Amino acid sequence: MNQHLSKNSPFKTLISFHKLIESLEEIALSDVDYRSNYAKSLLKEIEHIPEFRTGIEDFSVITNNKKLIRNLLADLFPTALTHNEIKAVAIPFQNIIFNRTKRFKKIVKNAGESDLLIRDFSEDQFYALSCILILNAYYNQTFDYNKPLFYDIPDADGVLKHYRILYNADFIEIYPSGNAPTLSQEDIDELMDNFNNVALWKEKFPAESWILKGFGIISLFDATKESAISNLKSNLLKRDKRPENDTNVSESIFRSIFKIPDLRIGISIYNDDEKKFTKLPLDKNSIGSFILQNENEMECCNAFLGCSLNRILEGKETISISNVETFATIPGNERFAQSLLDQNIKSCIFTAVAKEDKLLGIIELVSATPRQLNSINANNLQLILPNIIDTLERYDSDLQNQIEAIIQREYTAIHSSVYWKFKAEAQKYLNTNATNKEHTFKEIVFNEVYPLYGQIDINGSSEHRNNTVKEDLKSQLNHLIAIFENSKSIQKLPLLEQLKFELHTYSEDLEKELKADTEQQIQTYIEKEIHPFLNNAIADSDDKLLLDAYFENLDPKTKLFYHARKKFDEAMSIINKEMAAVLDNEQIEAQAIFPHYFERFKTDGVEHNLYIGASITPSQSFDLMYLNNLRLWQLQTLCKMELEHHRLKKVLPYTLDVSSLILVFSSPISIRFRMDEKRFDVDGTYNARYEVVKKRIDKAHIKGTTERITQKEKITIVYSHQYEETEYLKYIKFLQFKKVLEPQIEQFEVEDLQGVYGLKAIRIKVMNTDENLDSRYTYKELLDTLH
Template sequence: MNHRLFKESPFKTLISFHKLIETLEEIALSDVDYRSNYAKSLLKEIEHIPEFRTGIEDLAIITDNKKLIKNLLADLFPTALTNNEIKAVTIPFQNITFNYTKRFKKIVKNAGNFDLTIRDFNEDQFYVLSCILILNAYYKQNFDYNKPLFYDIPDANGVIYHYRILYNADFIEIYPLAEAPDLSSEDIDELMDNFGNVALWKEKFPLESWVLKGFGIISLFDATKESAISNLKSNLLRSKKDPEENDNTLENIFRSFFKIPDLRIGISLYNDEEKTFTKLPFEKAKMGSFILQNKTEVACCNAFLGCSLNKLLETQELFTISNVEAFAQIPGNENFAQILLEQNIKSCIFTPIAKEGKLLGVIELVSGTARQLNSINANNLNLILPNIVNTLERYNTDLQNQIEAVIQREYTAIHSSVYWKFKAEAQKYLQTNASNTNYNFKEIVFKEVYPLYGQIDINKSSEHRNNTVKEDLKNQLESILRIFEKSKSIRKIPLLEQQKFEIHSFLGELTKELKADTEQQIQNYIDKEIHPLLNNSIIDAEDQNLVASYFENLDIKTGLFYQARKQFDEAMAIVNKKMADVLDQEQNEAQSIFPHYYERFKTDGVEHNLYIGASITPAQPFNVMYLNNLRLWQLQTLCKMELEHHRLKKVLPYNLEVSSLILVFSSPISIRFRMDEKRFDVDGTYNARYEVVKKRIDKAHIKGTNERITQKEKITIVYSHQYEEVEYLKYIKFLQFKNILEPAIEQFEVEELQGVYGLKAIRIKVMNTDENLDTTYTYKELLSALD
């Protein structure tokens, strides 16, 4: 456990046992022999440590005299209670503790490396409470600051226990030093009205201007399960069985707590994404909202109808009105005050419920009596807010889980850029009635979006795959022939020549183009004819090593040689993963250009689709400049992927070449989420041309030749219109200027495809240099360079 003292204090703290020593001196003079002798013995032991009486500032003295201190405090820490009481010596409100009871030691030990700090207790609170201690002890005031203090301590299993803290200050005395100002009654009254003004408290009680001498005793009791507020946690927002009874129980808890018989409670949830207050979405949740009245949701900017939301929304501070009728007389407050008065609200508190800085909702407490709710008793909410926060957070988590479940069930995993629309539809479903099996989910459509398609493809991947299959099969058959030649016992088998003939026939087939069933035929032959032969008991012991060596080279799953194919598969996986990683990493930055839909697929290479437009991100104004910027980003990203592949080639287990392709399509299209396929697709026959071009273009040839439009280490840009050519030539010249692309530019027409005519293409080669890999440019930079 770590000890941490607050840096600033009105006290100069001296840990002293002087009051206890004075008591021992009185006992030493008593007539009771056993008590007198005991006291004299202790006093003699502590004579050589004058700091025990004058005051200890060096904590090492305490550490070095633990046993003596334990004996000195024996009357206050009886041995018979050490396994029951949770008690130690301390200085009030500070974190230094020592002389623990055994139960306290066990709790601390189970907590591990843990800071024993008071819950929600900061340096400012420490300073002010220390000053209140002075006012009560020295100036004989009777300020009642009854905020319970707690330690939240984990056990060995990580379960958090909550312990209420009680202090005994009987062995402490407080007195001023020369620099301490003498406070007048006016000073004390000023402090009384300015609890939160820490600077004022420090002015009246300067740093270390008072002496706190002595020691305190801290006692803890386990309040984890005994807090009455647990009733609040079990009732808040419960929507099962009898919701009206639950709401009434919750209201009664608050009425008892505030001692206000006509107190009513409401709640409004906060939607951070849409900046709105919303009601509880479940039909059975009867708790209403005084902000929303009968509305389902209301924009935050309108919720208070002119009243300042800064405290509630931005700084997450509570908003109180002690007299609504007086509040209504202030210009700008009339509308909101009228709404409150119409609901017979004469005083109210609106308290933000936040977790780790995130606003979850607002608890609304209202009364039909003026001045019943105010900024003073509003502070009592601090006693129960942690439980409300935990309950509301759990409720919010449950709600989000249900929304996620609806989305996953009805739509599948969704990209973040379009998630908002799916979430809105799921929330509508839950608000209508989650048990309504006849609810028709709305198909999600985004209109007027611009598509961008690109791919980096592994060249001749099918040919490579077939070649590695043939190589493995050839090696396996030749390995079998070598066993036949070297094994004396196998050579005695009558059918051996027949087996050799069939193996040579298969080897002959492998010199030709691989047929669809060749691999399966050879595998069946080896499994049924060769392996039973090699496992036959007639094989001599001296030949077993040959056979064992052969079987060690077989793949466990297929029963075939898998060396060449393994190298190819590993190379393919490495290339695909690296290309996808580069694309995903760059895509994170691309979203900052303008939020857009993004999806990618791994095949024999990596393909990606982008869709950008106002319908996908309606909260931001869309301009075609963002499309241009994204096109430049796409070209740069493919350059990076080409360069990354060039780096990889040196370490790949199998040599693979790649080529890249971009399809330019300038007409906006509509995309619809297909409920049956759980994916987006173009919507309508008018937009289908884009998909047709995309599916047929990568295998196309240059018009009038047999040359494919894609080539290794080159990027091919396919387009239809002259203005698209002009646009991309600007990008290319810019990247040539940045030494990313080589100077040569190829331009040609693409052969006519079925249903697709008039396509043209530009082809450029990426410079095989590594220094450009981390370079990115914006569309604005491009325009500046071209100008």
């Protein structure tokens, strides 16, 4: 018997059979002899135990009188139903349970005789519910609290069963003790609005201030399947986690529904675009797939390893295999059956999850026991399939939204500063579309905005690229020539001299300037002439080692040497990635100055455009002070990017220098979102001058010389007006004071460009002293970041 009477209760509990005894006394006075005699004899048996009537506080009274209590309660607990009913005497919400039916005893015994705890039922809830009982019974209130109460009890096989708790309180009476406060209607109204305020309930109903006298009857109803389905719904509906999360909870629910202790579950998601099965995104508790096993994705034609289970794909049907070992004996099923047996699967069910004839995925139920899963209990899936369909459909929708968000962010991003205008236009479309009216999208234009352009460019990137291509091609040709000259078994072939001559000719061509088609010509020649020759030549063991070493040096895709170019490409990628990271990180601070439109591009370096003005952020008052602040921010950020490059140079796999450029343009312009290109561009012929200058300025020379205006390790600021020069010289002086820029300043005129005249420039070097370079990198750290 559970004997855990809560001390934290408004009740002083007296277990009493007084109402039942009063009923027996009435029967004893009746004219029905057998009923009257039975009642009299029972009353005589209990008359020496006055506590049965006055109230029992010592549990030993119950323990010592089990048989007598069983006889007293015989009308309420018929012997003929003891193996069927799950019933006992109990005090509501408390762990006081005795006089259990045999079925009740068996359930508890199979669970290990552990105490029964009500699911999700706290001490605070118990206190408040006990008080609600008082309000309804004594104060004639009608508070409705119908939260279903459950016991979760494992059976002998470990399958968790769920039992709904029903209470009968006909034999209980509730009345106040001497120290119980009397409640007014205002007190009751206050309690009505404060269910979760347990301190208030304890104030109005102090501990043991009320008497609960009598006994209740608890009846359990096996609601395992219904409760498990409800739990599954709750689990699947949680938006803060995917359906695959918490595998143990999900498997426990399925085990309860199917009553199979070793049941495991898997999910394969169907990708209709690529006709593939994929796993759910991985996390430490994610549900896997028994079909895909260790593969993250698999073509539909291969998913069943040659087994003909097209009914799932074509008919959206359920496939059940009650005995995998027998299934394996059917021709055509051997590979799939062996795959299941390797995973200790002896019976299984695979069912299609489809919505409106669209396949979303496959639910996989498996067991290590033959015949546990079969076509009969497969019907249990019909009870939960609608919830799984809704969940996977929601998951598919969320996944598409995430994919769309990634595409927007990484490929066609709409910057947060202008998102409001696109959102407003989209809202107009939705509103008009709802009324079936035609809608013409309004062009997104921002007028009177001030542009800022800057770049950090990798110097001579095309020349470096050509040099590394030539270096790799020369190395490969020299390796091939060495093979032909040093080979003992291959050199006997007549064609050898011809091939050696052609290889020498191509090698000599590489000493000249690299032409656009040179690489392609050499690649085609090696692929079509040399490699077939080497693959078909009969070589001895020494020559075979020579050939193997050569082929191991080839890039898998191009079949060319990729050594010098790899170092160059990695250096380019590292510089671009690190420069973009500095810029993106500094943008957080820049947006705090004043919200503005920002975009950057990675080419042979990193370029960025900024547009600031009242039309982009109409909710805030714009002042030219914000433009000046942003210009200083831009200059400081390029200084940081230059310093970052200095830190990188010592560990880059290929030495590359950079130069920086700022274009100052003080006239406001308009920008328009080009629907065809999905990007912003300047609007109108007048504003086009800005774009012309941007495209031509970085290749310009100092007027009257052949010297480029940009130089390595320096920042060049190009401008048109005297007041722009004055403004930037102030910024430079400030950064020189901060020991960021070197003291020497160069000023010069820029050569006339087509349609652009009168440009001037300031050039200044960033101070790359040890004091400024306060952090270092290793090459391994850079590669880890890159990959």
